[in-house]
Amino acid sequence: MKRRDFIKSAGIGALATSAVAVSSQAFAAKTEFKWKMVTTWPKNFPVLGTNANYLAKTIEEMSGGRIRIKVYGANELVPAFEAFDVVSRGTAQMGHGAAYYWKGKNEATQFFAAIPFGMNAQELNAWLYYGGGMTLWEELYDRFNLIPTAIGNSGVQMAGWFRKEINSVDDLKGLKMRIPGLGGEVLKRAGGTPVNLPGGEIFTSLQSGAIDATEWVGPYNDMAFGLYKAAKNYYYPGWHEPGSTLETFINKDAFNELPADLQAIVKHACKDANMDMISEFTAKNNQALETLVSKHKVNLRPLPDDVLKKLHGLSNTVVQEVADKNAFSQKVYASYSGFQQQAMKWSDVSEYAYMRARNL
Ligand code: CA
Numbered sequence: 282m283k284r285r286d287f288i289k290s291a292g293i294g295a296l297a298t299s300a301v302a303v304s305s306q307a308f309a310a311k312t313e314f315k316w317k318m319v320t321t322w323p324k325n326f327p328v329l330g331t332n333a334n335y336l337a338k339t340i341e342e343m344s345g346g347r348i349r350i351k352v353y354g355a356n357e358l359v360p361a362f363e364a365f366d367v368v369s370r371g372t373a374q375m376g377h378g379a380a381y382y383w384k385g386k387n388e389a390t391q392f393f394a395a396i397p398f399g400m401n402a403q404e405l406n407a408w409l410y411y412g413g414g415m416t417l418w419e420e421l422y423d424r425f426n427l428i429p430t431a432i433g434n435s436g437v438q439m440a441g442w443f444r445k446e447i448n449s450v451d452d453l454k455g456l457k458m459r460i461p462g463l464g465g466e467v468l469k470r471a472g473g474t475p476v477n478l479p480g481g482e483i484f485t486s487l488q489s490g491a492i493d494a495t496e497w498v499g500p501y502n503d504m505a506f507g508l509y510k511a512a513k514n515y516y517y518p519g520w521h522e523p524g525s526t527l528e529t530f531i532n533k534d535a536f537n538e539l540p541a542d543l544q545a546i547v548k549h550a551c552k553d554a555n556m557d558m559i560s561e562f563t564a565k566n567n568q569a570l571e572t573l574v575s576k577h578k579v580n581l582r583p584l585p586d587d588v589l590k591k592l593h594g595l596s597n598t599v600v601q602e603v604a605d606k607n608a609f610s611q612k613v614y615a616s617y618s619g620f621q622q623q624a625m626k627w628s629d630v631s632e633y634a635y636m637r638a639r640n641l
Pocket of ligand 1: 496
């Protein structure tokens with residue numbers, strides 16, 4: 282029937298009814314979702330930024346295009362550290378960052394990113410998925426109308442680049458180092474001066490001697506920044522970030538609007554991204570470390586045991602203070618540290634014992 286004939290033959294009541302039917306049908310059958318993902322990284326930043334792109338692409342592919350996600354680098358839509366609030370309000374549906382950026386919201390967020398002398402990637406995933414960690418994280422973010430998921434881990438980072446050798450605890454005194462967060466607080470208590478610098482200023486500050494040392498991530502990201510040209514002593518292990526969890530946070534209303542199959546796709550795509558990032562970091566750090574040592578002739582050095590012991594003792598105090606900030610932080614700390622105590626007994630006789638054995 283032609284539209285003109287239809288209008289002629291139908292009464293006003295019938296038209297109104299059909300309009301209602303059409304609009305409610307369209308609502309029930311909403312099948313396509315356009316999301317925005319705001320990130321805390323420069324656009325396409327190696328591994329961290331590209332993981333956000335990977336996650337968006339995976340969700341789009343798995344959903345057959347029913348969810349399309351546009352990824353924004355830091356400052357493209359909003360500054361990096363506004364991502365949390367923007368997704369909480371629903372202006373964007375998804376964010377990509379690290380939970381310790383939001384410690385101003387609640388100190389407990391730090392347990393879901395990185396704790397000095399805390400758990401490594403494998404132990405953290407075990408805690409999150411099978412040890413009650415995820416439930417606590419969800420409980421915390423629910424206050425902000427957000428759903429958190431883990432989408433990656435850096436693995437153990439490097440202790441950093443030092444212009445001078447670190448041979449004793451005394452060498453930390455007066456050391457001016459770019460090291461953010463809890464690690465920085467620990468350095469301060471060891472007599473050093475923690476400095477917080479954005480990524481773009483690290484190289485020139487280290488080269489000019491404005492800072493004596495810096496941590497960044499690991500061989501792959503550190504090499505891309507050219508840090509080996511500014512300081513030759515490359516220390517390990519990254520006691521301050523033994524396995525930083527990266528996150529997405531999803532607006533709860535946006536997630537609840539999805540049909541069940543798309544919700545499952547989003548959740549499983551995040552799990553896939555989590556596995557993908559640690560694999561990429563491991564592969565690329567392997568290669569970069571070799572290049573740094575053989576081609577760029579960096580001095581690869583372990584931090585002395587007495588320095589690590591000192592930092593460990595100070596870290597325990599600093600982390601306990603985070604726990605004491607509020608009741609929820611106390612609860613997360615109890616779960617985290619309880620799991621770590623147990624995990625270490627197994628890690629010692631499995632991964633650690635094996636890694637030692639294969640080097641004999
Ligand atoms: Ca770092």
